[in-house]
Amino acid sequence: MKKQKKIFFVGFIITLYLIFADLITPFDPVISPDRENLSSLPPFSKAYELTFNDGGKLFVLDYRIQDSLIYYEQKFLSGKVEINKLRNVKTIFFIFGTDNLGRDVFSRTIYGGRFSLIIGILSSLFAFLIGVSIGAISGYFGGIVDKILMRVTDVFLAFPKLFLVLAVIAFTQTQTIFSIIIILSLLNWMGIARLVRAEFLRLKEMEFILAVESIGLSSFKIAIKHILPNAITPALISIPLITGDVILTESILSFLGFGIQPPTPTWGNMISEAEKSLISTWWLPIFPGILISATVLAMNWISDVSQED
Amino acid sequence: MGFVLKRLINSIFLSFGIATIVFFLIRLLPDVSFSDIYLNPRLSEDVIQRIRASYGLDKPVLIQFLNWLKEIITGNFGFSFIYRKPVIDCIIESFAPTLTIGIPAFIFSFGFGILIGVQSARNQGKLLERTTHSLLLVLYSLPTFWLGIILILLFSYTLELFPPSGLHSLNFNEMSLIEKIYDTILHIFLPAITLGTAPMAAIARFTRNTMLKVLSQTYIKTAKAKGLDEKIIFHRHALPNALLPVVTLFGLYLPIFFAGSVVVEEIFSIPGIGKLTVDSIFQRDYPLIVGVTLFVSFIVIVGNLISDILYSILDPRIRLK
Numbered sequence: 221m222k223k224q225k226k227i228f229f230v231g232f233i234i235t236l237y238l239i240f241a242d243l244i245t246p247f248d249p250v251i252s253p254d255r256e257n258l259s260s261l262p263p264f265s266k267a268y269e270l271t272f273n274d275g276g277k278l279f280v281l282d283y284r285i286q287d288s289l290i291y292y293e294q295k296f297l298s299g300k301v302e303i304n305k306l307r308n309v310k311t312i313f314f315i316f317g318t319d320n321l322g323r324d325v326f327s328r329t330i331y332g333g334r335f336s337l338i339i340g341i342l343s344s345l346f347a348f349l350i351g352v353s354i355g356a357i358s359g360y361f362g363g364i365v366d367k368i369l370m371r372v373t374d375v376f377l378a379f380p381k382l383f384l385v386l387a388v389i390a391f392t393q394t395q396t397i398f399s400i401i402i403i404l405s406l407l408n409w410m411g412i413a414r415l416v417r418a419e420f421l422r423l424k425e426m427e428f429i430l431a432v433e434s435i436g437l438s439s440f441k442i443a444i445k446h447i448l449p450n451a452i453t454p455a456l457i458s459i460p461l462i463t464g465d466v467i468l469t470e471s472i473l474s475f476l477g478f479g480i481q482p483p484t485p486t487w488g489n490m491i492s493e494a495e496k497s498l499i500s501t502w503w504l505p506i507f508p509g510i511l512i513s514a515t516v517l518a519m520n521w522i523s524d525v526s527q528e529d
Numbered sequence: 530m531g532f533v534l535k536r537l538i539n540s541i542f543l544s545f546g547i548a549t550i551v552f553f554l555i556r557l558l559p560d561v562s563f564s565d566i567y568l569n570p571r572l573s574e575d576v577i578q579r580i581r582a583s584y585g586l587d588k589p590v591l592i593q594f595l596n597w598l599k600e601i602i603t604g605n606f607g608f609s610f611i612y613r614k615p616v617i618d619c620i621i622e623s624f625a626p627t628l629t630i631g632i633p634a635f636i637f638s639f640g641f642g643i644l645i646g647v648q649s650a651r652n653q654g655k656l657l658e659r660t661t662h663s664l665l666l667v668l669y670s671l672p673t674f675w676l677g678i679i680l681i682l683l684f685s686y687t688l689e690l691f692p693p694s695g696l697h698s699l700n701f702n703e704m705s706l707i708e709k710i711y712d713t714i715l716h717i718f719l720p721a722i723t724l725g726t727a728p729m730a731a732i733a734r735f736t737r738n739t740m741l742k743v744l745s746q747t748y749i750k751t752a753k754a755k756g757l758d759e760k761i762i763f764h765r766h767a768l769p770n771a772l773l774p775v776v777t778l779f780g781l782y783l784p785i786f787f788a789g790s791v792v793v794e795e796i797f798s799i800p801g802i803g804k805l806t807v808d809s810i811f812q813r814d815y816p817l818i819v820g821v822t823l824f825v826s827f828i829v830i831v832g833n834l835i836s837d838i839l840y841s842i843l844d845p846r847i848r849l850k
Contacts, residue, residue: 375546378833380784380825382791386810388554468672472792475674476807495678495796499686509675517670524666 226525230518234337241334245327246312250483252322254279257294259322261314263503268292270301271308283309317503319493329507332485337515339401339470344462346405351412352452358413359420359451360443370417377410382472389478400479404469408462412455419451457526464519471512487512536837540830547826548601551819552594601823607816611808616820619805623789626696627801630793631786633717634725638782642729643775646736650771651763653741662737669730677723677796684719691719694798720797724790728782735778740771773843780836788825 252258257279258267270278270292278301280292288303316325358369385403423429424447432442473479474488482489487508494504581587588596600607606616645661652658685693692698696716704712743749744767752762789802798804802821809817 371542371546374543375550378543378547378826378829379550380788380822380829383806383810383822383825386791386807464670471672472674476791476795491675491678498678498682502682502686505675505678505682509672509679512672512675513667513670516672517667520666520670 223525227522230522234341234518238334238337241330245324245330247324247327249323249328249331249485252318252324253277254322256296256322257281258314258318259295260320260501261318263315263317263325265314265317267312267314269310269312270306271310272301272305273307274305316507317501319490319504320497320501325490325504325507328485328490329487329511332487332490332508333511333515335397335480335484335486336467336470336488336512339397339404340463340467340515340519343401343404343408343466344459346401347408347462347466348412348455348459350405351409352416352448352455354409355413355416355455356420356443356448356451359417359424360447362421366417369413373410373413376407379407381407382469385469385473386476386478389473397480400470400473404466408466412458412462415455415458416451419454420447423447423450457523460519460522460526464516467512467516467519532841533838536834540834543830544823544827548598548823549594551822552597553590555815555819556590556593606820606823609809609817609820610814611812611817612814616816619817620802620820620824623800623802623805626799627787627789627794627803629696629713629717630720630724630790630799630801633721634728635782635786637721638725638729638732638786639779642732643736643772645729645733646775647740647768647771649733649737650740650744653737662734665730665733668726669734671727673723673727673790674792674796676726677719677793680719680723681796691715693719694796696799720793720799723796724786724793728785732775732778732782736771736775739774740767743767743771746770773840776843777836777840780832780834780839783832783835784825784829788828 247253253269254277261267266281268280268283270280270283270290272278278292280294283290283292285291285303289300290303290306291300292298314324314326316329318324319328354369354373358366384407388403389400420443429442429446432446433439437445470479471486471488471491474486475492477489477492479488480486482493490508491505494501494508498505578587604617606620608614609616609619612619645665649658649661681693684690692715696713698704698712698716701709701712749762749767752766753759757766789804789806791803791806793799794801794803795807802825805817806821806825808814809821
């Protein structure tokens with residue numbers, strides 16, 4: 221019971237996050253409110269948004285009021301404005317800092333994770349479906365069908381995975397979420413297929429199957445109703461593992477420039493962009509990286525917890 | 530011997546399967562290698578056909594496939610478009626840098642992995658062991674490219690201990706032998722750690738788990754009941770049996786270290802197999818793509834073969850199955 225609670229908890233948080241990610245991003249993840257004055261601010265930076273009576277806005281790093289004038293400091297400029305023109309001052313925080321285009325890294329990190337998670341979860345589910353189908357067909361029919369399918373599985377396993385993804389993406393030149401999900405699920409079903417097949421073969425010999433056989437149930441019905449539900453249980457554990465693996469692969473793809481393209485942020489392409497200005501803006505790669513690690517860790521941990529008795 | 534032979538034949542079939550898939554995959558994808566030529570308005574249809582014919586592209590796909598297979602078997606992988614030399618030469622040249630990173634990473638991950646795993650099993654349940662166990666899961670979950678960047682940030686830019694990229698310093702040729710070795714070690718350190726960390730964590734966790742499984746066996750209890758010394762039980766009875774499955778990891782992890790890591794070589798600018806992979810794909814260099822894929826798959830297959838053979842030598846029961 222405790223185990224299920226833990227897994228439920230992680231799933232609950234991920235679902236909440238996927239639904240509400242837009243609401244917790246304080247700024248636009250793609251367009252900066254003021255590119256010039258807010259660029260490359262380190263983490264925990266504070267800035268002020270001055271709104272004027274004519275509707276104009278000014279982003280300043282610091283200001284002070286003296287003799288009905290407001291003296292303000294910007295990144296490169298400083299100046300003054302009469303106080304009666306001012307309507308409102310809003311303090312804004314950049315807890316993860318801003319990137320070199322003045323975008324809030326926190327918003328981008330939150331927003332970017334959704335693609336990684338959606339790709340990870342959907343790909344592993346598709347991979348599970350493919351794996352279970354192939355494993356079940358292989359285990360059910362046996363003989364030549366089994367031999368051929370297992371050889372195909374071996375070939376897929378021996379393929380350099382990342383290489384194949386890169387090749388297919390580079391040649392088809394499509395980098396939509398959908399195509400990435402399809403490719404990644406086509407490359408991750410092999411382990412599940414083997415597992416389900418082995419379970420199928422094992423369960424075929426079990427006594428309860430003999431029992432239903434003797435009742436006179438057709439072999440197809442036995443396979444679907446009695447063997448399959450039992451055969452997929454051990455394979456379920458590998459879903460979170462594959463999810464973690466796919467999230468890593470997706471981030472590598474984005475990192476190499478083959479994934480979802482900027483300006484849409486993903487964790488991978490944020491780190492890739494950050495690598496270009498590593499010395500001046502050291503904080504850029506840190507947060508997306510921590511979030512990838514945390515997500516993959518959570519997935520690995522789920523499967524770890526499920527394996528424990 | 531029959532077991533090894535069977536595995537060997539299996540591997541050959543596997544290589545053949547991969548070669549077939551690679552060939553047809555490349556042919557199925559849109560033919561863009563000559564797209565620049567096709568765009569040239571001065572070229573007549575006739576000339577384009579002759580160019581295609583010179584590459585054997587005018588024949589039926591099946592004939593092309595058989596011709597290609599014949600060339601592959603005789604060791605001719607074709608000619609790289611971008612490097613303008615035989616594909617096999619490109620691969621051999623890139624293999625050396627990959628090995629320079631791969632071998633230290635291999636030693637690092639297996640050395641530390643097994644050491645940590647065995648020590649964890651011995652101290653199971655203690656606070657330090659539990660912390661290590663969780664920490665290993667964290668290390669296992671770190672994305673390689675991020676780890677690389679963080680290490681560069683920390684050790685190259687902040688502490689200035691190791692150079693951030695390349696395999697040699699610029700003045701490498703003027704150095705004495707000892708300086709050369711020192712320089713290479715400095716350059717290898719960060720990439721090898723980056724490459725080896727995740728496998729190290731996996732190996733450590735795996736070793737710990739197999740070790741614990743062995744320690745709970747009845748023959749260990751028997752040894753304890755006989756009154757044998759704990760140390761002797763641990764080293765002579767438990768350790769060899771627990772390391773058996775770990776040894777098979779040698780083969781399975783071979784590709785990680787020796788097939789070139791795209792990510793590590795990209796981050797640290799190492800001209801190895803991984804970089805060759807990315808280049809060939811970016812430039813759509815068909816012969817090179819096919820060559821590299823076959824090479825990498827070959828390493829995977831050799832790795833599997835090695836792990837099978839090692840296992841059958843160490844555990845003869847396997848051969849009977």
